[in-house]
Amino acid sequence: MSIVQSVSRRNFIVGSGATVAGLSLGFHVPFLASASAQEAGANLPPEINAWVVVKPDDTIVIRIARSEMGQGTLTGLAQLVVEELEGDWSKVTTEYPPPGENLKRDRVWGSYSTGGSRGIRDSHDYVRKGGAAARHMLIAAAAEQWGVPAGECAAASSVITHGPSGRTLRFGEVAEAAGRQAPPAEVALKDPKDWKIAGKPLARLDTVEKLTGKQVYGADLKLPGMLNAAIKACPVFGGTLVSFDAAAIETMPGVKKVVKVDDRSVAVVADTWWRAKTALDALPITWDEGPNKDLSSDAIRAMLAEGLEAQEAFIGNSQGDAKAELARVAAAGGTVITATYAFPYQNHATMEPMNATALWTADRCEVWVPTQNGEASLAAAAEAAGLPVGQCEVYKIHLGGGFGRRGNFQDYVRQSVSIARQMPGIPVKLLWTREEDMLHGAYHPTTQAKLTGALDADGNLTALHLRISGQSILAAVRPQGMQGGMDPVVFQGLTASLPEGHLAYTVPNLLIDHAMRNPPVPPGFWRGVNLNQNAIYVECFIDELAHAAGTEPLAFRRKLMANHPKHLAVLEAAANGIGWDTPPAPGRHRGLGQIMGFGSYVAAAAEVSVEKGELKIHRIVAATDPGHVVNPAQVERQVEGSFVYGLSACLYGECTVAGGRMQEENFDTYEVLRMAEMPAVETIMLPSGGFWGGVGEPTIAVAAPAVLNALFAATGKRYRTLPLKNHELA
Amino acid sequence: MVQLTVNGQTHDIEAEPDTPLLWVLREQIGLTGTKFGCGIAMCGACTVHIDGVATRSCVMPLSAIGAEQKIVTIEGLSPDGSHPVQKAWLALDVPQCGYCQTGMIMAVASLLVTNPTPSDDDINAEITNICRCGTYNRVRAAIHMAADGKAG
Numbered sequence: 001m002s003i004v005q006s007v008s009r010r011n012f013i014v015g016s017g018a019t020v021a022g023l024s025l026g027f028h029v030p031f032l033a034s035a036s037a038q039e040a041g042a043n044l045p046p047e048i049n050a051w052v053v054v055k056p057d058d059t060i061v062i063r064i065a066r067s068e069m070g071q072g073t074l075t076g077l078a079q080l081v082v083e084e085l086e087g088d089w090s091k092v093t094t095e096y097p098p099p100g101e102n103l104k105r106d107r108v109w110g111s112y113s114t115g116g117s118r119g120i121r122d123s124h125d126y127v128r129k130g131g132a133a134a135r136h137m138l139i140a141a142a143a144e145q146w147g148v149p150a151g152e153c154a155a156a157s158s159v160i161t162h163g164p165s166g167r168t169l170r171f172g173e174v175a176e177a178a179g180r181q182a183p184p185a186e187v188a189l190k191d192p193k194d195w196k197i198a199g200k201p202l203a204r205l206d207t208v209e210k211l212t213g214k215q216v217y218g219a220d221l222k223l224p225g226m227l228n229a230a231i232k233a234c235p236v237f238g239g240t241l242v243s244f245d246a247a248a249i250e251t252m253p254g255v256k257k258v259v260k261v262d263d264r265s266v267a268v269v270a271d272t273w274w275r276a277k278t279a280l281d282a283l284p285i286t287w288d289e290g291p292n293k294d295l296s297s298d299a300i301r302a303m304l305a306e307g308l309e310a311q312e313a314f315i316g317n318s319q320g321d322a323k324a325e326l327a328r329v330a331a332a333g334g335t336v337i338t339a340t341y342a343f344p345y346q347n348h349a350t351m352e353p354m355n356a357t358a359l360w361t362a363d364r365c366e367v368w369v370p371t372q373n374g375e376a377s378l379a380a381a382a383e384a385a386g387l388p389v390g391q392c393e394v395y396k397i398h399l400g401g402g403f404g405r406r407g408n409f410q411d412y413v414r415q416s417v418s419i420a421r422q423m424p425g426i427p428v429k430l431l432w433t434r435e436e437d438m439l440h441g442a443y444h445p446t447t448q449a450k451l452t453g454a455l456d457a458d459g460n461l462t463a464l465h466l467r468i469s470g471q472s473i474l475a476a477v478r479p480q481g482m483q484g485g486m487d488p489v490v491f492q493g494l495t496a497s498l499p500e501g502h503l504a505y506t507v508p509n510l511l512i513d514h515a516m517r518n519p520p521v522p523p524g525f526w527r528g529v530n531l532n533q534n535a536i537y538v539e540c541f542i543d544e545l546a547h548a549a550g551t552e553p554l555a556f557r558r559k560l561m562a563n564h565p566k567h568l569a570v571l572e573a574a575a576n577g578i579g580w581d582t583p584p585a586p587g588r589h590r591g592l593g594q595i596m597g598f599g600s601y602v603a604a605a606a607e608v609s610v611e612k613g614e615l616k617i618h619r620i621v622a623a624t625d626p627g628h629v630v631n632p633a634q635v636e637r638q639v640e641g642s643f644v645y646g647l648s649a650c651l652y653g654e655c656t657v658a659g660g661r662m663q664e665e666n667f668d669t670y671e672v673l674r675m676a677e678m679p680a681v682e683t684i685m686l687p688s689g690g691f692w693g694g695v696g697e698p699t700i701a702v703a704a705p706a707v708l709n710a711l712f713a714a715t716g717k718r719y720r721t722l723p724l725k726n727h728e729l730a
Numbered sequence: 731m732v733q734l735t736v737n738g739q740t741h742d743i744e745a746e747p748d749t750p751l752l753w754v755l756r757e758q759i760g761l762t763g764t765k766f767g768c769g770i771a772m773c774g775a776c777t778v779h780i781d782g783v784a785t786r787s788c789v790m791p792l793s794a795i796g797a798e799q800k801i802v803t804i805e806g807l808s809p810d811g812s813h814p815v816q817k818a819w820l821a822l823d824v825p826q827c828g829y830c831q832t833g834m835i836m837a838v839a840s841l842l843v844t845n846p847t848p849s850d851d852d853i854n855a856e857i858t859n860i861c862r863c864g865t866y867n868r869v870r871a872a873i874h875m876a877a878d879g880k881a882g
Contacts, residue, residue, distance in 0.1 A: 070827030070863040203823050210828030211819050212811045213763015213804035217829060220762035228757075253746060274753035278746075351767050351775060351829040351862050400765070400829030401862050434768045637826060641864025648862075667772035667860060676854035678866040 046179040048137050050097070050108040051081055051130030054175035058158055060087045063097045065109035066119040067372050068206060069402035070641075071696045072634035073119035075204045077127055079630055080120070083198040084131030084189065085138075087171065088158035094205060099374035100393040112374040115407040115525060117598035117694020120630055124692060125189075132187035134178070141177035142169045192628055192689070201633035206398065217400045218355045218370040223427040226357070227256055228273035229419050230280045231430060233265040235439050236660040237520050239290040240264050244283055252279040259422045261415050269423060273431050292520045292660040300446060300519045300657060301342070307469025307515030308340065308450040314516065316491030320509035325463035329454040337548050338452045339541055341720040343533035345655035345662075346444035346526055347670060352400020353437045354412040357429040358420035360385055365392045365417060370399035372407035380410035384417035403645070404525035408477055409442045435665040442524020443655055443662075445471035447490075449537040454509075459549030461560060463509035466494070466537060472516050473523045473530070490514045492530040493597045493701070494538065499691070501531065501597040501698075504567035505542070505560040521657065527645055528700035531597035536722070539593040539705035544718065553592055553709065554580055566688060567594055570603040570623040573684045577621030578605035587611070588618065591709025593702040600693030601625040601686075604643075606679070606706035610714045613729050617647065617679040617707055625686045626693035632685055638695045639683040646703025647679075648672040654723050671725070733797035736761065737806025740797070747793035751785075752776045754792055755803060763804035763832045767860070774859030777833040777840075778803050784840035804832040807839060815839045817881035818872040826863035834859045838873050847877045 047053045053061040062081050068074035078094055102109050110123060135155050142160040143150040146167060153162050158171040192199060209215040234240055244266050246258035254275030261267050266285060270276035307313075330336045356369040358381070365385035371377040374396045382389040399406060416430040432440075447470030454463040472487035481489070493501040494512050503512075526532075546556035554575050561568040571594040575581075584590055587609045594603035607619045622639050629635050652671035656663045664670040704722070711729070712718055719727050734741050736759060743758050750769075755761045755778070764787060767775030771786040778787045779802040780795065795801070807813045811820070815838050818824075825831040834857070841848060841856045848856065853873055861869070875881050 070825075072826070204825075206828070207820060207823055207825055208811065210825040210831050211816045211835065213761070213832050215828055216762065217765075219766060220756075222760070222762070272745075272753065272757040274749055274757060275746075349862060351765070351773065351827065351860065353766070399827060401827045403862070431766070434770075633823065637865070637868070640867055641826060644864030644866065645862070666770050667768050668770060672860055672862065673864075673866075674860060675857050675866045675870065678864075678870075681867060 046176050048134040048175060048178045049130055049183060050105065051127060052085060052134035054171045056172045056175070058088065058091050058170055058172035060085070060092045060158070060171070062092060062094050063109065064094050065097060065102065065112050066123065067112070067114040067374070067396060067399060067402070069114065069372065069399035069406070071119065071638060072204060072631060073114065074206055075202065076120050076630040076634060077123065078205060079198045079200070079202060080124055080128050081131035083195055084128045085135050086155035086157065089197050089202065091158060092205065096374070096396040098393050098395055099378045100389070102375065103389065113376070113407060114372040114402070115404055117697045121599060121692035121694050124630070128189050129187050132189060133183050136184040136187060137178040137181040138171055138174055140181045141174040145169065145174065145177065198630050200631070202631060204634070215398065217352050218357065218368065218397045219352050219400065219431055221357050221368050221397065221429060223357065226427040226429055227269050227271060227423065228276050229267045229269045229416070229428050229430040230273060230277040231261060231265055231267040231415060231432065231436060232280055232285065233436070233440055234287045234289070236287065236289040236293050237295070237522065238292045239660070240288045241266055242286040242288050244285045249279040249283050252282065255279045257423065258283065259419055261418045265415060267415070267419050267430065269419060269428060273429070277433065289660060295520060295660040296658050297656045303517050303519060304446065304448045304469045307517040308448055308467055310469070310515045312515065313467065313513035314486035315511065315513045316488070317494055317496050317503060317510060317512040319507065322463045322465045322509040322511035325509040326452055326454050326465060329463065335455040335548060336452060337544060338450065339544055339718065339720060340448060340450045341537050341540065342448045343446060343536065343722055344653070345446050345521065346649050346653045347438055347441040347655050347664070348403040348405035348526055349437070349670060349672065350399070350401030350403060350405055353432040353434055354405070355429065355431040356413045356416035357427055358416040359427040360417060360420040361425055363387070363391060365420070366395070367413055367417065368395045368397060369413055370397045370406060371410070371413070372399065372402045372404070376407065376410050377413050380413040381417050384414040385421065403527040404529070405442055407525065409524060411440070434667070438665045438670060439662050441655070441662070442477070442522055444526030444532070445473055445523040446519070447471065447533055449533070451537060451541040453541065453545045455545065455549050459551050461507055461545055464507045466512045467515065468513070468537070469515040469517055471518050471523050473525060475516065475518055476523050487514070487516065490530055493534045493595045500599055501595070503538070504564040504594060504596065506563045507560065528697045531595060531698065531701040532646065532649065532704070535593060535595040535701035536704050536708065539595065539702070540708050540718070540720070543591070543709040543712065557592070557594070566601045566625055567596055570594060570601045570625050570686060573623035573686055574603040574605040574621050577623065577682055577684055578607055578619070580605065589710050589713035591706045591711070591713055593705030593709065595698065595701045597698040597701060598694035599691065600627070600695065600698045602698040602702050604699070604702040604706040606710045608707060608710040608714055610711065610729055615711060615724065615729055617677065619680045620706065621682045621684065622699055622702070623684040623686060624695065624699060625688050626695050627687055627689060627691035629685055629687045635685055635695050636683045639699045640681045642697070642699035643681055643703045644673050644678065646700040647677070647707065650704035650707060650722060651677070651724050732792065734795060734801060735797060735799065736801045737803060743792065745792055747791065749792045751778070751787040751790040751792060751795060751801070755787065761803050761805050765829055765833060767830065772860070773830070774837055775830050775833040777836040777859065779836060779840055782840065782843060784837045804836055807836065813839060814876045814879065814881055815842065815872070818876035821875060821881045822868050822872045824865050824868040824872050826865055830859055830861045831865070834861065834869060838876070842877060848873065
């Protein structure tokens with residue numbers, strides 16, 4: 001992977017060997033400022049089309065618009081392109097086309113957004129067509145050279161063969177001529193059953209540099225003449241910057257400038273980041289803590305609890321008349337059970353803190369940034385730069401984790417450009433401390449849920465009301481996505497029939513509604529988003545209902561899932577995998593969970609023990625049906641990793657508010673899962689075809705319910721308020 | 731000015747004595763394979779070897795290190811990625827985002843010197859680095875592979 005650089009930057013980024021050690025610079029410069037295009041163009045291998053470049057030495061460069069943040073999309077998308085290209089996989093490299101170039105070329109690469117588990121499922125069709133079109137053009141160029149019909153030629157492993165004569169040409173030999181061929185009007189894509197490269201557990205393309213320290217992340221970037229910035233924003237939500245005493249620190253070592261960044265932030269620019277941070281820590285700052293300075297977690301809890309009983313609510317799914325049936329059964333003395341659950345704020349806590357490097361001049365602004373959405377970064381950069389977007393560019397860098405923090409939210413880009421704008425002509429790298437990252441998150445929203453269910457005399461579920469109370473992400477960050485005041489994303493996994501994710505259970509009287517309560521804490525899309533807590537609410541309560549009905553939990557679910565065979569198939573696969581029909585070893589206990597989200601069906605079965613108040617998660621079997629699997633090795637890694645993210649939240653994750661600010665500022669108080677707690681994970685893939693679902697997120701949602709249901713089996717107690725660290729387990 | 735010995739080379743360092751080794755490595759010497767994750771020795775992304783011992787460099791002040799002490803970073807673990815731990819990591823394709831992995835590799839390389847065949851319990855006790863992508867099970871498998879010398 002190279003960081004594609006504009007020509008104007010090419011000499012700029014070639015610094016001393018030590019400072020740019022390992023940075024794979026853009027030796028290939030595919031995108032040229034028009035003025036220099038002719039001059040530089042002579043040395044460049046031509047593209048065949050937007051997706052594919054083949055160099056004379058047969059190296060294949062696949063352009064990837066989506067971002068690589070660990071999830072393996074870079075490799076998976078390249079597999080799809082090269083499958084249709086009939087290229088030699090051993091010759092494949094990748095590069096990120098800059099988002100500014102995408103705009104100039106009528107968005108030829110489509111969306112850059114890398115979130116919602118959409119990297120592959122939203123772009124598989126057009127990237128495969130890009131590969132297929134390039135293959136057609138390579139074959140056409142070879143046929144033209146031979147003077148034979150293209151129909152007599154075929155490509156395989158980067159070699160074109162003329163069938164009748166047996167003559168061959170390598171891709172690299174005809175690449176330049178191929179780029180001059182007219183693209184085909186239509187291309188047919190392979191049937192996935194014929195795939196040779198896609199669908200296979202190929203090794204990632206980005207591993208080697210991650211083992212030697214050569215991989216350059218945004219935090220590592222070094223440009224000649226670059227200065228470094230450390231930043232503090234008002235730690236109280238909604239608070240503002242009043243003043244700071246720059247004179248008090250201006251003589252500290254390395255300090256170049258103290259700058260107001262925006263209404264709530266101040267930064268110190270110094271020669272090194274450590275000196276910038278040291279000076280910033282010594283900077284006297286006066287904040288106006290604003291209207292939220294007394295906000296607390298208790299107040300937020302009370303606000304949400306009120307919503308659980310409120311009359312007004314948005315309806316996300318409704319069948320029959322749940323309220324009437326629940327009232328009828330209760331009045332008749334039947335079985336009605338109720339439970340209340342709660343899920344707290346979470347921070348993404350990417351291992352690489354937020355950062356961006358910007359260079360601003362009066363007529364151009366460039367930003368180097370690890371981003372989940374290069375186009376969003378470009379828009380933020382242009383806005384902060386006060387320049388037309390055509391005079392700005394963003395160079396994407398692999399992310400040290402994203403998880404939703406680096407997509408919609410481009411606060412660090414705006415800050416970095418604001419700082420650079422006050423240092424014209426000098427590149428400035430802004431790097432947040434971990435504390436800044438924890439205090440200024442885009443937090444997984446907090447919600448509570450009250451569930452009420454009625455069982456008939458035979459233990460059948462006749463009515464279910466799930467009331468969600470809590471925060472809407474869309475209301476805060478994407479109001480254009482609201483539907484008549486309702487946030488549809490709140491109901492992830494709970495709707496009647498949406499292909500993105502619908503409820504598995506058929507209940508004659510069903511009501512799922514949302515009382516929106518929005519505390520003044522900025523919410524965001526956190527890997528798995530609202531599916532995470534919705535799966536806990538539904539799957540733990542279904543387990544409660546099964547217990548109340550005296551029915552074994554798999555059998556209880558099966559009765560309700562007759563209309564949803566794909567949901568049931570993954571659930572049964574996970575249950576079979578854990579050995580559900582055989583008793584666990586003494587002291588071991590099991591639990592199940594399933595959900596549909598991000599277009600995929602997922603389930604998990606967990607086996608746990610509790611000894612002396614300590615929970616040990618021994619083993620998890622997970623099943624997933626994402627329709628198609630592009631790289632089974634990467635799907636396995638995403639499923640395994642999902643348990644780390646989901647169980648971190650289940651066991652430890654909680655951001656608490658006091659004095660209008662988050663209390664957890666680092667990993668000492670915001671604990672996450674480590675090696676010792678990691679269960680064995682077995683992944684079962686059941687791709688049933690006919691649809692394309694996501695993989696990076698859905699499984700997170702079944703981690704907690706499977707474990708919580710197993711914990712009930714072990715202890716006979718329900719733990720309904722997360723995280724578990726706040727409970728004595730016994 | 732003080733001297734540091736890093737990856738077999740001596741460097742003259744101009745920095746305040748309380749500057750953490752992490753930032754000397756990254757900003758004075760230009761070795762950015764050692765990562766900043768937390769700054770309080772909780773995550774292990776900054777792990778280097780000092781005289782063979784895995785050390786979280788983000789809280790190790792420059793003033794506490796002598797010129798005679800041998801510091802090894804990920805860049806100096808092997809000349810070409812051929813250390814047995816790196817080879818095992820490659821064989822099992824361990825990294826996801828990769829940001830924590832250099833620190834993880836340094837912690838494991840040090841563990842295997844003192845405990846060439848660690849049990850799962852030993853690994854749980856000794857490898858406490860944070861990975862948010864969730865590579866732990868592959869890390870564990872790669873540790874055993876490296877210990878067994880089976881990574882080629």
